[in-house]
Amino acid sequence: MTLYIKERKMAVDAVIRASRVCQDIRASLVDEETVIKEDRSPVTIADFSAQSIIAHCLLQEFPDDPLVAEESAADFLSLGDKQLNQRVFESVRSEFPDLDNKAILKALDHGNHDGKNQKRFWTLDPIDGTKGFLRNQQYAVSFALIEDGEVVFGVLGCPNYPVVWSEADGAKGILLIAAKGAGTVMRTMDDDTEHPAAVSDINDASQAVFCESVEAGHSSHSNSQKISDMLGVTKEPIRLDSQCKYSAVALADASVYLRLPTSEKYKEKIWDHAAGVIALTEAGGRVSDIYGKELDFSQGSTLAKNKGVVATNGLIHNKVIVAVKTILGL
Numbered sequence: 001m002t003l004y005i006k007e008r009k010m011a012v013d014a015v016i017r018a019s020r021v022c023q024d025i026r027a028s029l030v031d032e033e034t035v036i037k038e039d040r041s042p043v044t045i046a047d048f049s050a051q052s053i054i055a056h057c058l059l060q061e062f063p064d065d066p067l068v069a070e071e072s073a074a075d076f077l078s079l080g081d082k083q084l085n086q087r088v089f090e091s092v093r094s095e096f097p098d099l100d101n102k103a104i105l106k107a108l109d110h111g112n113h114d115g116k117n118q119k120r121f122w123t124l125d126p127i128d129g130t131k132g133f134l135r136n137q138q139y140a141v142s143f144a145l146i147e148d149g150e151v152v153f154g155v156l157g158c159p160n161y162p163v164v165w166s167e168a169d170g171a172k173g174i175l176l177i178a179a180k181g182a183g184t185v186m187r188t189m190d191d192d193t194e195h196p197a198a199v200s201d202i203n204d205a206s207q208a209v210f211c212e213s214v215e216a217g218h219s220s221h222s223n224s225q226k227i228s229d230m231l232g233v234t235k236e237p238i239r240l241d242s243q244c245k246y247s248a249v250a251l252a253d254a255s256v257y258l259r260l261p262t263s264e265k266y267k268e269k270i271w272d273h274a275a276g277v278i279a280l281t282e283a284g285g286r287v288s289d290i291y292g293k294e295l296d297f298s299q300g301s302t303l304a305k306n307k308g309v310v311a312t313n314g315l316i317h318n319k320v321i322v323a324v325k326t327i328l329g330l
Helices: 005-027 045-061 073-077 082-093 101-109 130-134 221-230 244-250 274-282 317-328
Strands: 034-036 042-044 067-069 120-128 140-147 150-162 172-179 183-188 210-212 256-259 286-288 309-312
Touching: 005 045, 005 082, 005 140, 005 150, 005 172, 042 045, 042 130, 045 067, 045 082, 045 101, 045 120, 045 140, 073 082, 073 101, 082 101, 120 130, 140 274, 150 244, 150 274, 172 244, 172 274, 183 274, 210 221, 210 244, 221 317, 244 256, 244 274, 244 309, 256 317, 274 286, 274 309, 286 317, 309 317
Parallel strands: 067 120, 210 256
Antiparallel strands: 034 042, 120 140, 140 150, 150 172, 172 183, 256 309, 286 309
16 A cells, blocks of 8 residues: 655645645635636636645655646636736745746646656645635645546545535535545634544435535436436435535535536546545545546546446445436436
């Protein structure tokens, strides 16, 4: 078993730093600090700041490891606003005071790899669930290591996730840390005390709590409801942005996460799932596509050989897959 001790130290530090900066930016965010990329998804200066911070941490410790990330220096420079550019530089320097602008741009551009033909690389979504971030709801900082086409280590930071789900007004901000064969642990952002994470032990699918996207464009809510009805589920679903849905299942706050296809052409991005997948599977759950096939992270930046995602506590996975296939006519 590989424990990834050096990788763990670097990644945990990087995600905490990035999460801290994201929260600081969100506290003072104004509309002018949001731009729209070509794919029409909102992106804020927090995305660029978080990616620069994590990429810099990676370059310091593992300079030869490629990084497949969502943002790029080209997107950043296309902002065309020196004031916003300066906000990013200042945000990064709040964590690394000695970094000049050139070094920050170099770190940001380190995420330009496509992940193809690499035995080992990292993947990053600096803010997964940008719309949740903008609403001051759930978002995640997702950082994972892939070796030989398999996710082997990951850190999933959820800055707004309740430490105790039933205490929505209580303390917030957690990290899930997972390594292949070593399980998943949960800790808070400011306390390094770690607690084992474990999925729910229900084996009756009718007792499950479903977890799905807030945005209907990300997953078919109507089909999810039909699947839920077929399984006899009566509990209201939890709707969250980002890979926090993986956290919900890994921590037994939910038992099923469905990401059902809304387009035949869409291919899932690896950075939207890598850290969440290992966090959940190492907590005892199971993740597959809608056909029941394991997710294949060997195809570059997308899950090109998979369609949709089904994540469960493992015990009810086969029952959920049967329902998914029936409702989707597979």
